[in-house]
Amino acid sequence: MSPRSGKRSGRLSRSLPAAPRLSWREYLTAETPSSPAHARLRQAYFAVLSFARNRLAVIGLAIVFLLVMTALLAPLLAHQSPIAQDLAARLRPPGGAQWFGTDELGRDIYSRIVYGARITLGIVALIIVLVGPVGLIVGCAAGYLGGWLDTLLMRTTDVFLAFPRLILALAFVAAIGPGIENAVIAIALTAWPPYARVARAETLALRETDFVNAARLQGAGPWRIVVHQIVPLCLSSVIVRLTLDMSGIIITAAGLGFLGLGAQPPSPEWGAMIASGRRFILDQWWVAFFPGMAICIAGLGFNLLGDGLRDVLDPKQR
Amino acid sequence: MSATEQTAAEDVALKAVEASDLSVVYGQGDKAVHAVKGISFTVGDGETFGIVGESGSGKSTVLRVLAGLNRAWTGRLLIRGREAEKRRPRRSYRIVQMVFQDPYGSLHPRQTVERILLEGPMIQDMDDRHRRVQRVLYDVGLGKEFLYRYPHQLSGGQRQRVAIARALILEPRLLLLDEPTSALDVSVQAEILNLLRELRGRRRLSCILVSHNLAVVAHVCDRLIVMNEGRIVEQLEVAALRDGAAQHPYTRQLLRASGPYDRATAAGLVTYD
Amino acid sequence: MALLEIEDLWVRFPGLRGPIESVRSLDLSVGREKLGIVGESGSGKSCTGRSILRLLPGYASVTTRRMVFDGVDLAHASERDMRGIRGRRISMIMQDPKFSLNPVMTIGRQIAEAYLVHAGDDSRAARRKALEMLAAVRIRAPERIYDAYPHELSGGMGQRVMIAMMLITDPDLLIADEPCSALDVTVQMQVLAIIDDLVQRRGMGLIFISHDLNLVASFCDRVAVMYGGQIVETCAAAALHEARHPYTRGLLAALPRIDAPVAALPVLDRDPAWLELL
Numbered sequence: 040m041s042p043r044s045g046k047r048s049g050r051l052s053r054s055l056p057a058a059p060r061l062s063w064r065e066y067l068t069a070e071t072p073s074s075p076a077h078a079r080l081r082q083a084y085f086a087v088l089s090f091a092r093n094r095l096a097v098i099g100l101a102i103v104f105l106l107v108m109t110a111l112l113a114p115l116l117a118h119q120s121p122i123a124q125d126l127a128a129r130l131r132p133p134g135g136a137q138w139f140g141t142d143e144l145g146r147d148i149y150s151r152i153v154y155g156a157r158i159t160l161g162i163v164a165l166i167i168v169l170v171g172p173v174g175l176i177v178g179c180a181a182g183y184l185g186g187w188l189d190t191l192l193m194r195t196t197d198v199f200l201a202f203p204r205l206i207l208a209l210a211f212v213a214a215i216g217p218g219i220e221n222a223v224i225a226i227a228l229t230a231w232p233p234y235a236r237v238a239r240a241e242t243l244a245l246r247e248t249d250f251v252n253a254a255r256l257q258g259a260g261p262w263r264i265v266v267h268q269i270v271p272l273c274l275s276s277v278i279v280r281l282t283l284d285m286s287g288i289i290i291t292a293a294g295l296g297f298l299g300l301g302a303q304p305p306s307p308e309w310g311a312m313i314a315s316g317r318r319f320i321l322d323q324w325w326v327a328f329f330p331g332m333a334i335c336i337a338g339l340g341f342n343l344l345g346d347g348l349r350d351v352l353d354p355k356q357r
Numbered sequence: 358m359s360a361t362e363q364t365a366a367e368d369v370a371l372k373a374v375e376a377s378d379l380s381v382v383y384g385q386g387d388k389a390v391h392a393v394k395g396i397s398f399t400v401g402d403g404e405t406f407g408i409v410g411e412s413g414s415g416k417s418t419v420l421r422v423l424a425g426l427n428r429a430w431t432g433r434l435l436i437r438g439r440e441a442e443k444r445r446p447r448r449s450y451r452i453v454q455m456v457f458q459d460p461y462g463s464l465h466p467r468q469t470v471e472r473i474l475l476e477g478p479m480i481q482d483m484d485d486r487h488r489r490v491q492r493v494l495y496d497v498g499l500g501k502e503f504l505y506r507y508p509h510q511l512s513g514g515q516r517q518r519v520a521i522a523r524a525l526i527l528e529p530r531l532l533l534l535d536e537p538t539s540a541l542d543v544s545v546q547a548e549i550l551n552l553l554r555e556l557r558g559r560r561r562l563s564c565i566l567v568s569h570n571l572a573v574v575a576h577v578c579d580r581l582i583v584m585n586e587g588r589i590v591e592q593l594e595v596a597a598l599r600d601g602a603a604q605h606p607y608t609r610q611l612l613r614a615s616g617p618y619d620r621a622t623a624a625g626l627v628t629y630d
Numbered sequence: 631m632a633l634l635e636i637e638d639l640w641v642r643f644p645g646l647r648g649p650i651e652s653v654r655s656l657d658l659s660v661g662r663e664k665l666g667i668v669g670e671s672g673s674g675k676s677c678t679g680r681s682i683l684r685l686l687p688g689y690a691s692v693t694t695r696r697m698v699f700d701g702v703d704l705a706h707a708s709e710r711d712m713r714g715i716r717g718r719r720i721s722m723i724m725q726d727p728k729f730s731l732n733p734v735m736t737i738g739r740q741i742a743e744a745y746l747v748h749a750g751d752d753s754r755a756a757r758r759k760a761l762e763m764l765a766a767v768r769i770r771a772p773e774r775i776y777d778a779y780p781h782e783l784s785g786g787m788g789q790r791v792m793i794a795m796m797l798i799t800d801p802d803l804l805i806a807d808e809p810c811s812a813l814d815v816t817v818q819m820q821v822l823a824i825i826d827d828l829v830q831r832r833g834m835g836l837i838f839i840s841h842d843l844n845l846v847a848s849f850c851d852r853v854a855v856m857y858g859g860q861i862v863e864t865c866a867a868a869a870l871h872e873a874r875h876p877y878t879r880g881l882l883a884a885l886p887r888i889d890a891p892v893a894a895l896p897v898l899d900r901d902p903a904w905l906e907l908l
Contacts, residue, residue, distance in 0.1 A: 070510070071502040071503075071505070071506065072469075072505035072506065073505065074505060075469060075471065075472070075505055077505060078469050078505040078506070078507065082507065248462055249457040249458075249459060249462045249463035250462065250463055250464055250465040250466075252426055252455075252457065252463075253455070253457065253463055253520075253523065254476060255426065256424060256425070256426070256450055256453075256454060256455055257450055257476055257477040257480050257481070257523075257527065258447040258450045258477075258480045258481055259476070259480055263480070267476075268465055271467050272466070272467065
């Protein structure tokens with residue numbers, strides 16, 4: 040508790056008086072943040088420190104970072120076109136100019152994997168953007184408002200939960216035709232329900248807390264409470280869950296590609312590459328092996344990252 | 358003094374709270390729980406009123422009804438002369454505010470102190486918000502360095518001060534306190550109780566303090582009621598309590614149980630239904 | 631004759647800016663008497679209690695020069711030896727029965743389990759013993775409670791069940807960590823009377839950990855006041871009001887009293903010198 044001063048400062052400014060020059064570390068760990076941005080930075084710094092203590096999580100983050108960088112810098116990293124065919128050079132083993140060998144149409148597998156990262160990352164990003172917010176809003180609204188809205192939203196969730204993912208993708212393909220967008224839609228439609236459930240469960244617990252009651256007592260309406268008080272606290276669970284689900288989604292997308300329901304040739308989607316390499320797996324193992332490894336490593340990276348995030352964002356440590 | 362005699366005597370002043378035949382029932386039929394069974398009491402303007410009881414007595418339920426957090430009540434309730442509605446209009450929250458029991462649960466963990474305090478003025482469309490925030494922090498004895506801290510950086514006593522500041526920033530006339538010091542250490546409790554006494558004097562607040570601790574209620578309040586199983590068993594002035602003039606056996610038992618441990622006292626305790 | 635002797639106990643937890651010292655250089659000696667350990671939150675009193683039974687998490691570092699219970703060296707005992715001591719020779723009651731009773735087991739099973747693990751008797755004898763204990767803690771319908779689940783009980787009953795469970799093996803020392811803090815005042819008194827009675831009759835030692843100075847002063851024989859991880863004062867309970875340490879005096883003065891009204895409660899002025907190692 041600070042001693043009170045007898046006089047008030049003439050100009051009440053939002054920021055506290057400028058502190059003497061601090062090293063960045065002192066700034067980030069300062070007991071008294073001097074502005075809202077400073078406070079948030081400080082929180083972020085401690086979260087990062089806590090995260091960094093988990094070596095496996097850092098490895099996961101590195102893998103995901105590598106995936107993102109590969110996707111972004113694909114033209115720089117791949118030294119050949121992913122779709123250029125060279126039938127004279129088909130099924131060459133790894134070595135020389137083709138680091139991962141060539142496939143049955145003479146295309147450089149390494150370049151295809153690099154460009155395939157774009158497709159994989161694109162699928163992941165699209166799913167996150169579609170599934171996360173929808174699940175969050177549906178779950179929080181159902182949990183907070185209760186009553187018939189809760190019943191309606193939750194039964195809708197149940198309906199979507201009942202759809203088998205691959206069958207739905209097949210249905211889409213039959214109706215609209217194959218393509219990566221349809222695969223994404225099929226995955227998104229079946230992936231959002233668990234997030235609604237998670238968000239709803241958290242909201243039910245948060246609804247009775249005193250800080251929500253205090254917000255009600257200040258005149259906040261339901262939407263203000265849901266958006267400002269409840270969603271920020273549900274966000275951690277949803278983020279952790281999304282990250283952990285990413286590996287499953289990558290594998291599902293690859294599965295759809297493998298079945299020919301996702302990206303169409305000559306698109307270098309990893310699942311489709313495994314499908315086409317299946318025929319040669321005994322003699323020319325590299326055609327299926329490298330895309331398979333890429334899927335494994337990407338999935339592993341997201342899993343490790345998700346585990347690490349859960350330790351940092353765990354509600355019990357709030 | 359009964360409620361009606363008191364009303365006649367203080368007819369001129371606008372009373373902070375007038376409750377008649379207030380009842381709260383949860384559930385229906387066989388499983389109905391009567392949390393509050395037709396109680397009546399008044400709180401005068403500028404008075405600090407205590408409600409004492411053990412768990413299950415209904416004291417916290419009464420407070421939540423007054424705050425507007427509980428709508429399942431019947432009876433008549435006047436707050437500063439106005440009928441209390443089940444769905445409170447926004448401006449009613451400028452009249453009645455509440456401080457909750459658990460300092461560790463009453464502040465949003467992801468909001469800075471400044472953001473927590475700004476919420477009320479933002480919703481109620483008050484002017485000069487940042488100045489108000491700084492002034493109310495000063496009033497509860499916290500300096501500017503607390504503005505951008507998060508709740509987990511504060512001690513229990515500091516959090517409770519922020520909770521009090523949050524209640525006071527809307528300039529209410531009636532302040533409800535639900536066991537505000539039960540979760541605090543003794544030394545911190547003393548600071549908060551002193552702060553409450555100082556604030557209510559300076560701001561002409563009427564207060565209703567709910568507690569299971571008779572000593573705390575005696576220190577802060579002028580008058581009190583003792584509740585048991587949803588009913589008021591006794592109403593008396595704090596001065597009378599100190600003089601040992603409590604009449605109802607439940608009150609007397611509560612007084613004895615609040616004192617030091619004594620074998621004979623323990624043996625003589627009765628469970629009241 | 632001291633039942634438990636502790637010399638130079640230190641408990642440290644890893645922290646972001648170096649180890650956090652929860653208990654510092656603590657010396658304690660308990661005989662077959664009621665010793666109260668009083669302190670506010672953060673004083674280290676709970677850690678002290680738990681370190682005796684080695685119940686602290688693995689990342690806590692507990693070091694002591696000497697910790698001997700009735701001839702057994704607790705500091706160097708193996709985990710197997712400790713299991714033979716916990717619940718059998720030293721028992722512990724915790725604050726909230728909501729969290730210390732298993733919600734999916736009936737009361738009777740939990741109490742009987744405590745007996746079966748240590749006495750190795752058959753289940754019928756265990757049931758009989760359990761019913762005896764329930765009667766000893768003044769529960770009026772022991773058979774009904776035997777088959778009940780924890781959520782069906784009130785706080786006071788739950789705590790009495792805990793006492794029954796912890797005393798069924800006839801331990802020599804009972805550690806009670808805030809056993810009454812979650813209870814109403816009348817129930818508190820009743821539970822204390824039960825503890826008092828049982829401890830007296832069986833000639834047990836009791837370590838009563840609490841934040842309530844007045845309660846401890848009236849219930850226990852001796853009081854130790856903790857602040858900043860150390861015991862700053864020890865005295866006979868009856869002589870507490872003549873305590874000398876400024877922290878103890880400050881705590882006593884800060885309590886509101888029904889019979890002695892004051893305008894403003896004297897606020898404790900924490901002298902940093904109190905934190906220095908004694």
